Amino acid sequence: MRLFPVSKPVSYLALVAVVVLVIGAILARYFWAFHTAVERRNGPFGQEIYVWQRQWGAVVSKALNQAAGQASSFSVLAAEVSWKGSEVDREVRVAIDYEALKATGRPVGFALRIGPYSGPFDKRGEAANFLTGFAGSLIAEAREAGVEPVELQIDFDCAESKLNGYRKWVEAFREKISSVPLVITVLPCWLNERAFTALARAADGFVLQVHSLERPKGPEAPITLCDSKAAVRWVEQAARNGVPFRVALPTYGYLVAFNKEGRFIGLTAEGPSRTWDEGTILRSVSSEPGAMARLVQGWQEDRPCNMQGVIWYRLPVETDSLNWKWVTLSAVMAGQIPREELRVEVEYPEPELAEIVLVNDGETDQPAGAKIEVGCKGEDVIASDGLRGYAVTRTDTGSICLEYRGEKIFSTIRAGERWKIGWIRLKKEMEVKTHVSSLQP
Numbered sequence: 222m223r224l225f226p227v228s229k230p231v232s233y234l235a236l237v238a239v240v241v242l243v244i245g246a247i248l249a250r251y252f253w254a255f256h257t258a259v260e261r262r263n264g265p266f267g268q269e270i271y272v273w274q275r276q277w278g279a280v281v282s283k284a285l286n287q288a289a290g291q292a293s294s295f296s297v298l299a300a301e302v303s304w305k306g307s308e309v310d311r312e313v314r315v316a317i318d319y320e321a322l323k324a325t326g327r328p329v330g331f332a333l334r335i336g337p338y339s340g341p342f343d344k345r346g347e348a349a350n351f352l353t354g355f356a357g358s359l360i361a362e363a364r365e366a367g368v369e370p371v372e373l374q375i376d377f378d379c380a381e382s383k384l385n386g387y388r389k390w391v392e393a394f395r396e397k398i399s400s401v402p403l404v405i406t407v408l409p410c411w412l413n414e415r416a417f418t419a420l421a422r423a424a425d426g427f428v429l430q431v432h433s434l435e436r437p438k439g440p441e442a443p444i445t446l447c448d449s450k451a452a453v454r455w456v457e458q459a460a461r462n463g464v465p466f467r468v469a470l471p472t473y474g475y476l477v478a479f480n481k482e483g484r485f486i487g488l489t490a491e492g493p494s495r496t497w498d499e500g501t502i503l504r505s506v507s508s509e510p511g512a513m514a515r516l517v518q519g520w521q522e523d524r525p526c527n528m529q530g531v532i533w534y535r536l537p538v539e540t541d542s543l544n545w546k547w548v549t550l551s552a553v554m555a556g557q558i559p560r561e562e563l564r565v566e567v568e569y570p571e572p573e574l575a576e577i578v579l580v581n582d583g584e585t586d587q588p589a590g591a592k593i594e595v596g597c598k599g600e601d602v603i604a605s606d607g608l609r610g611y612a613v614t615r616t617d618t619g620s621i622c623l624e625y626r627g628e629k630i631f632s633t634i635r636a637g638e639r640w641k642i643g644w645i646r647l648k649k650e651m652e653v654k655t656h657v658s659s660l661q662p
Contacts, residue, residue, distance in 0.1 A: 259526070295325065409431060432508070463527060471508040478497055
């Protein structure tokens with residue numbers, strides 16, 4: 222039995238040759254994309270800080286002043302636009318304290334956030350005309366206040382399939398604000414799209430956002446805000462387009478909520494606290510300072526030439542509950558893994574009253590779930606109690622301990638904080654010694 226007609230062997234050979242050529246072309250394309258030589262450099266690079274607050278006040282001004290000595294510049298959220306279909310639904314301008322910005326003595330760029338928009342995209346269309354006019358007014362406002370923008374950053378929540386359309390907007394922005402450099406924020410998934418290179422080259426540069434939160438599969442599943450290994454790969458991939466770029470790195474965190482069945486139901490970021498139904502399982506996820514410090518170290522030693530620096534998202538203020546403290550960001554910006562130092566003090570407001578205080582003297586937040594042995598016997602004590610989730614227990618030898626029994630989600634003692642975690646009323650005046658016997662994750 223013959224599988225192929227003997228009289229026409231050439232046609233099949235030709236077909237095989239065509240297939241081989243096509244496959245070879247595809248492989249060559251990917252080899253070129255991922256193995257093209259990129260010029261390298263080392264040494265320090267610019268480190269900007271993103272000011273995300275929609276409402277400014279004394280705490281933001283204080284934070285700017287605190288960061289000014291180490292930040293190379295600031296990127297400031299200036300306004301947001303959201304859509305309903307192809308019509309503008311809402312435009313919000315941030316009441317920026319320009320005097321506080323000027324007091325830092327640092328260069329300042331401004332960001333315009335644009336919500337999801339499905340089209341149509343037209344360089345001369347109504348949407349483009351509105352956005353470019355709006356952007357022009359933001360620049361004019363800054364200049365009138367005495368601040369010359371070093372760039373306008375467009376942060377558009379664009380679908381991957383719409384990048385060609387987005388390029389038309391970028392070209393319209395470029396024409397409207399030709400006196401100010403224009404950069405766009407970029408997601409790693411865009412790097413694989415055919416339309417990306419033309420989009421990136423339509424601007425003066427881009428910001429590669431390597432942080433995101435994917436929908437968690439369950440309360441026990443790993444949750445990561447920034448995969449540092451993936452960030453290194455994306456930076457190398459981004460560099461092959463030849464366009465100058467910076468990398469956005471996270472400092473913030475979330476509370477992630479699951480229902481009783483373990484299904485993801487929502488999350489909260491910095492801002493007003495949210496009330497959850499009884500039985501809700503909460504998990505905290507935040508950027509890991511050690512991993513971010515190692516990224517800084519690695520890029521200081523070796524990076525693509527067109528990677529110009531990083532932008533830290535976002536400026537720490539003293540009222541933040543899910544963002545790093547400034548002491549943490551300061552250490553990481555220096556390429557140092559933040560120091561950890563958790564200790565216990567005993568205070569005596571009265572001669573026979575000992576108060577146990579947990580102190581975080583380190584540069585990063587720490588789990589407060591410690592077991593602390595207190596150097597006194599039960600017979601020395603009239604009364605005692607634990608505070609902030611700690612409970613008084615006894616060892617087999619009769620010594621008193623303080624153990625954390627509260628919710629783990631709320632068991633983080635922040636850098637620089639002091640927690641009074643318990644007290645002991647003694648029968649007589651005596652010195653109480655303490656020892657941290659274990660730390661619970």
